[in-house]
Amino acid sequence: MxxxxxxxxxxxxxxxxxxxxxxxxxxxxxxxxxxxxxxxxxxxxxxxxxxSGYIHSGIEKMCEAITYPQIIHLTDRMDYLSAHMNNEAVALCVEKALQVEVPDRVKYIRTIMDELARLASHQLWWCVFGMDLGALTTFFYGLRDRELILDIFEETCGARMTVSYNTPGGLMFDIHPNFQKRVKDFIKYFRTKLPEYDKLLSGNVILRERTEGIGHLSLNDAIAFGVTGPSGRASGFSCDVRKNQPYSAYPFVKFNEILDFRCDTLARYEVRIKEMYESLNIIEQLIDNIPEGDYAVKMKGVLKLPEGEFYQRVESARGEFGVFIISDGKKNPYRVKFRSPGFSNLFALNKMTKGHKIADLVAIMSTLDLIIPDIDR
Amino acid sequence: MKSFIEYIVSIFKGVWTLLVGMKVTAKYFFTPWNHVTQQYPENRDKLVMFERFRGEVIMPHTDNNEHLCTGCGICEINCPNGSIEIISKSIVTPEGKKKRIIDQHIYHLGMCTLCNLCVKACPTGAIVMGQKFEHAVWDRSLLTKVLNQPGSKIAEGVKE
Incomplete structure (x- = not known):
């Protein structure tokens, strides 16, 4: 009504x-x-x-009642597929406010974990994208490979998705002795499986027909709506936070920012596939060079941020994720705001879908890679 | 005429891409023994979780029914969602000193998000994460657990 x-x-x-x-x-x-x-x-x-708002859980408000280390477990549950990045954003923001410099070991491990989480997220996106277009096979193939990453997480972090691994000042645990071997095995395995993804879906005539020229989002619109991440980069918007404002170990690695200027659904698909190759490159550069050292800085029992406003952004699997903390000097934040990529990306949907058929709406929405708890928070 | 030839060629190209995809699926269809999933409920006896897996909070006890918990309440403060309640009682030691010890370490598994903050904060290492993950019960009240066993006492030599 x-x-x-x-x-x-x-x-x-x-x-x-x-x-x-x-x-x-x-x-x-x-x-x-x-x-x-x-x-x-x-x-x-x-x-x-x-x-939106059906799964609104009031995370920003809940953050005002808990201490800074406790915020970590809530950010896991916002964008559950890029939990590592969300945790890292909060951890980096608190570290920035307290002017704590974490050891290089922490930075390297954080970056490897970020890229593994990005791979897992893009794998799940790939399976679900295929399924939305009616190809059920991709769903099983993607999940099969994602399972290996989740095993790596489970062994080192203790959980598969809600990892709570980055804490202000470092990491929850040191890496597991098997970690490096497992990651190297995975890279070797996944390098043989990624071409299979292309054979199975990327070249498929049905996918091409349903995505080419569909859901055009021009560069100006992408910037106006704040569409970031792979969806923004497919419109030629150079918005990679890893490149523009490097954090953790990203300054130490060489990688390409994947840009595409075709602006359609197929471009968004191919940007994500190419990003998986880039993630593998980044992990390969880091995995053998993890420096020795402590896995965490000794922090005070009760963290109190100095009065002021602090902002930190990271590149999550879906785009730019930002944490804005206003502190009044107490142990709880005065106000926390999360800038979630899903929310901005969702509202470009109207512009992209106008004039297309309802079946195209499903394909376009799928390439935006929306995670609903990320939108509603 | 040219467009007609392009149309015919596109049909054959399209069918070819489908065949390329089906080659991949056929490979797995005829070699299934490498790619079967875990038979979960059947392999329960052999199933070993990773040692760091967070299933629930437990308090290990020795054979003499001794634990390491001093009842300091640091885990209760560190818990983000009030899953832990510490009820302590005061006793008089044989030397005549008054002392507060733990009465009940109440743990609400239904509210716990398994974030590991209590285990990390515990100064004596009294609580650890258990590997059990099958927590389904018929009655919600069964999810509220008392972690220290009845009649248990604190182990000798734990620094308070």
Missing amino acids: SEIREVIINNDRLATDEYLVNMGPQHPSTHGVLRLLVRLEGEKVLNIQPH
Whole structure:
């Protein structure tokens, strides 16, 4: 009812052959509880109004009541596929405020973990993208390879997804003795499997037909909407935080920022596939050179940040993730704001989908790689 | 005419890409023995979790029913969501001194997010993470556990 009322209030009456359809919150292709109010003319999408908030958990407000080391376990649960990066953002922000310099060992391990998490996230995205387009096989192939990364996480961090591994001042544990061997085995294995991904899906005629020229997002629009991450880079927006504002061990490694200027769904697909190769390159450069040293700096029992405002951004698997902390000198933050990539990316969907068919909406939304708890927080 | 030839060629190219993809799936279809998943409920006896796996918080006891917990409450302060409650009692030691010791270390597994902060903060290493992960029960009250066993006492020589 309320949607219909909105339409009438905006003095924007539906034409005779137009209708409003709710896509979600239980629709499988929205990957969670996201509701899209789609205005259709036949099969043509005229307008999309995203309604988020179904899984809003008040994480920003909860952060005001807990101490800084305790925030870590909440950021795991926002964007659960890039938990390492989210944890790292909070850890780096607190370290920046306290002016703590972490040892090189911590930086190297953090970067390796980031890239492994990015690989795992892109693998899951790849399986789900195939599944959204109707190719169920990709789902099993992607998850098969992702399992090996989750095993690495489980052995070193103690959990598969909600890792809570980065803490302010360092890491929760030192790496497991098997860690380096396992990562090297995985890289060797995955280098043989990535070409299989291309054979299976990238060259497939059905995928090409459904993605080429669909969902055009121009560079200006990408910047205007703040679309970051692989989705932004596919529009030629050079927004890689790892390159522009290097943190942790990224200044020590050589890698390319993957850019594509075709701006369509296929470009976003190929940027992610190429990023997996880049992630493997970054890990290969670091894995043999982890310096000796402590895995954490000795921090005080109760962390109190100095009064002021602190911001730290990192590149999560979906784009730029930012943490903004306002401190009033107490042990709890006064206010915490997370800049999540999913939220900005979601609202470019309307621009990208206008005029396309409803089946294209599924493909376009899938390439944005939305994680709903990341949007709602 | 040219567009017609392109159309025919595109059909054959399209079918070729499908065949390339099916070659990959066929390879796995005819060599399944390398790619089967874990048979989970059947392999329970042999299933070994990684030693750092966080399944639940436990308090190890020695054979003499002794533990290392002093009841200081640091784990309770460090817990982000109130999963741990420490109930302490005061006793009089044989030397005539008053002393606070632990009565019950209550752990709400249903609220725990397994973030490892309590284990990391514990000054005596009294609590550790257990590997058990099958926590499903029929009654929610079974998820509230008392970690120190009845009749247990603190081990000799634990610095308070």
